[in-house]
Amino acid sequence: MPIPIVNSIASWFLKKRFHQIELFLKYPNEVQNELLLELLDIAKDTKIGKEYDFASIKNYRMFAERIPIKNYDGWQDVIERSMKGETNLFWPTPIKWFAKSSGTTRAKSKFIPVSEESLEDCHYAASKDLLCMYLNNNEDSQLFTGKSLRLGGSKELYRENGTVFGDLSAILIDNMPFWAEFSSTPSNKVSLMSDWEHKMQAIVNETMNENVTSLAGVPSWMLVLVNNVLETTGKQNLHDVWPNLEVYFHGGVSFTPYKDQYKKLLPKKDFRYYEIYNASEGFFAIQDQNGSNELLLMLDYGIFYEFIPMDIYATEAEKAIPLSEVKLNQNYAVIITTNAGLWRYKIGDTVKFTSLNPYRIKVTGRTKHFINVFGEELIIENAEEALKKVCKRTKSEIVEYTAAPIFMEGKEKGAHEWLIEFKTPPKDINYFNELFDNALKALNSDYEAKRYNNITLNKPKINIARKNLFYDWLKQNNKLGGQHKVPRLSNTRLYLDDLTKLNY
Secondary structure: OOHHHHHHHHHHHHHHHHHHHHHHHHOHHHHHHHHHHHHHHHOOOOHHHHHOOHHHOOOHHHHHHHOOOEOHHHHHHHHHHHHOOOOOOOOOOOOOEEEEEOOOOOOOOEEEEEOHHHHHHHHHHHHHHHHHHHHHHOOOOOHHHOEEEEOOOOOOOEEEOOEEEEOHHHHHHHHOOHHHHHHEEOOHHHHOOOOHHHHHHHHHHHHOOOOEEEEEEOHHHHHHHHHHHHHHHOOOOHHHHOOOOOEEEEOOOOOOOOHHHHHHHOOOOOOEEEEEEEEOOEEEEEOOOOOOOOEEEOOOOOEEEEEEEOOOOOOOOOOOEEHHHOOEOOEEEEEEEEOOOOOOEEEEEEEEEEEEOOEEEEEEEEOOOEEOOOOOOEEHHHHHHHHHHHHHHHOOEEEEEEEEEEOOEOOEOEEEEEEEEEEEOOOOHHHHHHHHHHHHHHHOHHHHHHHHHHOOEOOOEEEEOOOOHHHHHHHHOOOOOOOOOOOOEOOOOHHHHHHHHHOO
């Protein structure tokens, strides 16, 4: 299809969609409340709808009082029944697909229901919106002159009891319209290969001679792929391989630790980065401005949002609030109710609102991925900002890292132990550690208080990981590729001790 025609079609869709987006931008809380009542009405005759008498719920207050908040453990039994073919349990239309969630590396597998509605009205709708927003902000874009290099999970789809389960990316690829494959690379056959390491080389072979105009995938795994592309082609940077490459759509993990490495691989000053926030449970937010580090919360994808302030999360005082009551720059756990039948579900992510008009957020971490053994409340956002600053000062680069507490023993005070794999190590690791400690103090007042005169915490301990340690660990745990990621911070030493055993 000629590019002017493609751009005209995109422009038409853009104008039509922007009218709907303007509606939730102007009336966000009304749109969310209307959505909640619609979800309740749709599911009122399901098993859970009858159990909690959805038909009589008239407002958010009744909804919050009647339906309990649950994590995956609270949903596991009913989801397993649904996977075996039972219908109308928590959503009226049949659930054909279940996204096998990567979770954390040691977590048990989770199977998240994906309904026809969530597939079309959430995941696919978000993909269209992402392109619309990007094209609206970049009218000179030549995105449709080439292909999008997508990097999905490495898991096959498995069929059992009439249902299908696998990585969300595999489900999306398997169900996308046939014409969508023409604008994407690699082919569906290669995208769905199960062996990650064979798949990597197959992607390189299939894409290096294509006209790639965009990249889409998780930063950590995309970095592995593009480095393989450069090694195979012998080129210095990605523009030498794909001269028309103009944007990287990324999500899944924080981009902060990887940004400097990508800038070296993509040295054009006008190259663009666009962040998304999605998960197996749904597609939540999209960067809607060039050069921004904020994400617009999308309010009409069939997801109703609630939030728990992290200072009361997992306490007796825990209580969720609706979108209308959130405040700026406070850390919240995200609770969702979805058009796939998840009701008041803890997804395990934390966010911070950077704007209330419209509602824009930053993803700050995971509810389980922080260190707060000594009252320091260290979150991933703090760690990655501090590491970014120190790497810049010391001209070093990080591949992966994890951290855990050193527990108090006798008169010995506690500390944090860090295991860091460097691409470019600092000349003096002790100087690096000193700068890092000071950067954390500057970013986190609780950490600073615990470090004051070593009152509770001693200086951090940094160990250098051997090359490919984290990759080997993920491979050993059968977690290569896709959304799988290294747990950054933990209140226990489980991950750190396991990794240390491999650090020979």
